[in-house]
Amino acid sequence: MPDGADASEPLAALPDSAQRVALLLRECGHEKPVVMLPQTGKTSAEAAAGLGCSVAQIAKSILFRRRDDDAPVLVVASGVNRVDEEKVAQHVGDIARADAKFVREKTGYAIGGVCPIGHLTPPVTLIDSDLLQLDSLWAAAGHPHAVFNLSPQELIALTGAPVVDVALRA
Template sequence: MSNPLERVSRFVKQYDPAIEPLIFQEKLNTTEEAAQALGVEAGQIAKSILFRCSDRYGLFVAAGDVRIHPKRVKKCLEGGQPKMASPDEVAEITGFQVGAVCPFALQTEVPVFVDSSLERFPVVYTAAGIAESLLPVSFQALVEMTGARVIDAQSAE
């Protein structure tokens, strides 16, 4: 398997050769650390969380300052009780470690759901495959590259 950062870079180049991952000296372990490193608000950091309902997985991408509602996950995945995937499941399904999950260039194809809360920013930053990287993208590019369905992840509806 290739280096996760290289996998993300190759994938992004298909869409827009101008998009380059930003590499930092230190690991950015939290939304707050990433926002501080960039000098932006936490909401601009797009967190990607893998959920499982029964045997179905889905990747939910939301602004760093919002909470993804469990009822929304359950409705999107049409399954039983939603649970966050374990670190082992995250690595197996996405090909990325927890904290470095990029919402595209996934190892296994799963449905991706992007929260509309990210639309308020001209640029959002996703993980780019390793904990020391972030990828600046527009909301529209994020939706296009992930093939995602846009949802209101904070709503129970």
């Protein structure tokens, strides 16, 4: 168990959005629990500090809006990477940054708690290829304090998303 994380709370003790994710993960056969961080996990650095893992192991969910049809575009990226919007656009078409209202309407989650799965409107999803270099990842579980552990292969299986290079390289 990571430093500071608490998996002993029953499902009912989780915030509603994290309960929804925990039930969805269970339905998908994912056996690892949703854990609550004592501090916020809104940023990759905050989440990593609370979990006692590297920032690279944080699978951050970044939502964009595709300009031509307003579809949500989800990029699940390594916490150390900045997303290259031009690379994303090569795969999905012209995109724009999503505001908090769009994120909440399309995903059902607040910024900082966007889970890679369980969105109200299924997004076009891409997975950062750099995540495949790691054995263990942590992703948001529907709430800024809620996370769950998974492998890169489990992330691919849960999302059905292609793995592509999305990182901004210097």
